Amino acid sequence: MTEQNTRLGIWLMILTTFVFAIQDGISRHVSGEYNVYMVVMIRYWFFAAFVMAVAARKAGGLRGAVRTTQPVLQIFRGVLLVAEIWVMISAFVLLGLTESHAVFTVYPLLIAALSGPILGERVGWKRWSAIGVGFVGVVIILQPTGGVFSPLAAVPLLAALMFALYGLLTRYVARRDSAATSFFWTGVSGAITATAVGAFFWEPMSGPDWGWMIVLCFTGTAGHFTLIKVYEVAEASAVQPFAYLQLVFAATIGMTLFDETLRPNVVIGAAIIVAAGLFTLWREQLAQKKT
Structure with a gap:
């Protein structure tokens, strides 16, 4: 891996986080007007088409992408990701982009905590200490008002837990399936699940909001495309820290377009979580260098 490729990968990761932040802002707007199930369904139609187009260009084509010895796990991954998106977009509407993303940044710590029981990886005391510190950051973000935690605070935390599980299962199936196969099953099984639920919640959408919906679909596709390119040109370890910029971009959108406020405890808590991550x-x- 050359320095030039790593630099390109970093810039692509920054672009990816920016695109995904825009996607989240549009999701917050559209889902504030229409039900989240319909919004996610339409979004997944575009995503599934993109996934199949990518698979068709890979060696072996669609037939090669479909082949898996773990169909149940692959389908479950796709269903889990759809459910996580339902929950996270609901959090955007209920809590706003800023606080939802601040809590969601805890998911890498959840992956570290669950990698032991799910993947059989060793989690030492230093990692456990970092995980504990990260959850202190979550508690600071969710500073109770009047001594009582709002039940809404659990929504982005649940989304983070679901996404962490999805990430761990992705690592698990990667032991026997290619990335192209996992990507294919994520899109197709997710689209089927989203349609099976979303079809029951269809409601008329205005012309301008259809415009936003189309932009949402294109940003989702663009974000996944640039993310694929990130890992083609650079090592994951080199670019992953820059994924935290999505919190910065999302908070900026939330404050400028949705009149959200950035409370001091959110800043402090998010900084602690990011540092622990x-x-x-x-x-x-x-650990990888030692092996």
């Missing part, structure tokens, strides 16, 4: 990433890199 970067520490676990650093420990993972050290």
Whole structure:
């Protein structure tokens, strides 16, 4: 891996986080007017088409992408990701982009915590300490008002847990399936699930909002395309820290377009979570170098 490729990968990751932040802002707007199930269904139609187009260009084509010895796990991954998107977009509407993303940044720590029981990886005391510190950050973000936590605070935390499980299962199936196969099953099984639920919640959409819906679909596709390119030109360990910029971009959109406020406890808590996440990433890199 050359320095030039790593630099390109970093810039592509920054672009990816920016595109996904825009996608989240549009999702917040559209889902504030229409039900989340219909919005996700339409979005997944475009995503599934993109997935099949990518698979068709790979060696072996669609037939090669379909082949898997783990169909149940692959389908479950796709269903889980759809459910996580339902939950996270609901969090955007209920809590706003800023606080939802601040809590969601805990998912790498959840991956580290669950990698032991699910993947059989060793989690040492230093990682556990970082995980504990990260959850202190979550508690700071969810600072109770009047001494009582809002039940809405659990929504983005649930989304983070679901996404962490999805990430771990993706690692697990990668032991026997190619990335193209996992990507294909994610899109297709997800689209079927989203349609099976979303079809029951169809409601008329205005012309301008259809415009936003189309932009949402294109940003989702563009984000996944640039993310694929990121990992083609650079090592994941080199670019992963820059994924946290999505929190910055999402918070900026939330404050400028949705009049959200950035409370001091959210800033402090998010900084603690990000620092703990970067520490676990650093420990993972050290472990990989020793093997």
